[in-house]
Amino acid sequence: MKQLLKNKQFVFVLQSELFSVLSFSMFMITISWYVVDVLHHPQYLGLIMAAASIPRMFTMLIGGVLADRIQKSKILFGTRLIHGLLIGILLVGHSQDALSIWLLLIVSFFIGCFDGLFFPALSSLVTTIVSQKQLQSANTLIHSSQELFFLIGPIAAGAILHYFSFSATFTVSIVAAIISACFVYPGFIKDKKPEKPEVKVTFMTELKEGYRYLRSSSIYISAISIIIIVNFFVFGPMFLSLPILAEQLGGNALDLSFLEAGFSVGSLSATALLLFISFRKNRGKMVLVFLLASVLSLGLFSQIPSLGWLIPVAALIGFFGFFTYIPTDVIIQEKTDPAMMGRVMSIVFLASTAFDPISQTLFSSLMTLGFSARFLLAVFASSGLILAIVVFAKAKKWRNMQ
Known part of the structure; x- marks a missing residue:
């Protein structure tokens, strides 16, 4: 554990993931309460949750190919910045009294899409910055921190909503996403760029290669x-x-x-x-x-x-x-x-x-x-x-x- 926590690359990635979970969990509880308490359309809540989760299933496969093609820290940095930008659209919509079910559905859909690119890059990056003996400790530390912040995020969002406003929770969520992006700035992580193949292959070919590799x-x-x-x-x-x-x-x-x-x-x-x-x-x-x-x-x-x-x-x-x-x-x-x-x-x-x-x-x-x-x-x-x-x-x- 001491060696792991002395690994600056891993510590940066861990801190990035903590702020990412904080941002996402606050975002989810905020839009859930907004749909129920402000729009009075609880019947659409499941649809919004599906809009955030279903596209993630498909873009994960694309994210896996990208993680083997592109510097992984660039994927993490870019997706976290886009995550903050998308929540910023909701903040602007709320300030203009234009935050509707349709806007929530569209933003949730794109957040789900970019999350699908994020997770394969995160998991594969960990294997390149820690030794094989440290993999269990590294993965466990990430998972335990995620669980903890999935508890802290909703509580923090609930308290901010109670004492302040929806705009305040959206703002904190945006700031957390930006901080998450800063921790995985490629200049800080300095992970190796994957070697380019001598012969260009399509996304579908690489997906099939991954499937055959598993089989x-x-x-x-x-x-x-x-x-x-x-x-x-x-x-x-x-x-x-x-x-x-x-x-x-x-x-x-x-x-x-x-x-x-x-x-x-x-x-x-x-x-x-x-x-x-x-x-x-x-x-x-x-x-x-x-x-x-x-x-x-x-x-x-x-x-x-x-x-x-x-x-x-x-x-x-x-x-x-x-x-x-x-x-x-x-x-x-x-x-x-x-x-x-x-x-x-x-x-x-x-x-x-x-x-x-x-x-x-x-x-x-x-x-x-x-x-x-x-x-x-x-x-x-x-x-x-x-x-x-x-x-x-x-x-x-x-x-x-x-």
Whole structure:
């Protein structure tokens, strides 16, 4: 950890990501409250969230190719500046009383697009500025900081909205985005520029190369299967069920915040432990054991009739889920050719971000057919458990990985 924190390149990248998360989380809570409290159109809130998340899934693939072609710090610097500029459009719109649903949809769409370029560049940059032995600590420090600032951002935005105005929150979000860009200014990071290929190839050709590269190894297939199971069968349904279970059990908004905080405490505890514990033996088997534990915890979560007991079980899900996800991410980075890192990590990020909304859409659709949230949680947990057992049995190379 001392060596890692003496690495100026990494510290700059970490600080940039903290301000980036602060900016984004404040932006999301601000526009959510604006839609509900000012425009009085809560029915459009899901559409705005989708406008910010769906394009990210597609531009991540483009971002992976760009990260292998262009200096990664340039991508981070440019996308953070554009992020601040887009929020500035909302600030101007609000000051001119022209901040409509349509403007929110358009700006959210473009923010999602540029975020898709940002994440593959961030993940692949980390592998070039820290040693392989430091990858777990570096990734864990980034993830734990993200989780912390995803808690701080909404609280800060809520306080500013309460005491000041929407313009104030937009302004703070813009400043945070600009500070984020400054920390990853290419002149500070000085990361190497990727070598230009002797023969020019198209984007589609490079995407196909990345896909074939992943398909060439059973380790990558196992890793992506693990990430999909965690997101589709555990995180997606659990997050959607929190307000439903809180309401069914007679809880209020404070009880809901405790449930969400329980998950955050569990995930932060996992990341804190991973900062100081470096697993170098039986990592593959350990990840699979925690995968099984996470889906079993969701099954337990589906059967608990008390709000008080739901909170510690939500913490268990966060703990086991992050102990599954972060080491898997590190193993992928260790096994990947640096020349393919951007494309590989873009597909990994796609697997980790695309399946949450798909899972939640399916969960909601099944509820409209009359199935209860508890029943569906049990079904998702059972299905995830079966798939996790199949992966455990079939993924011999992953299971025997040291």
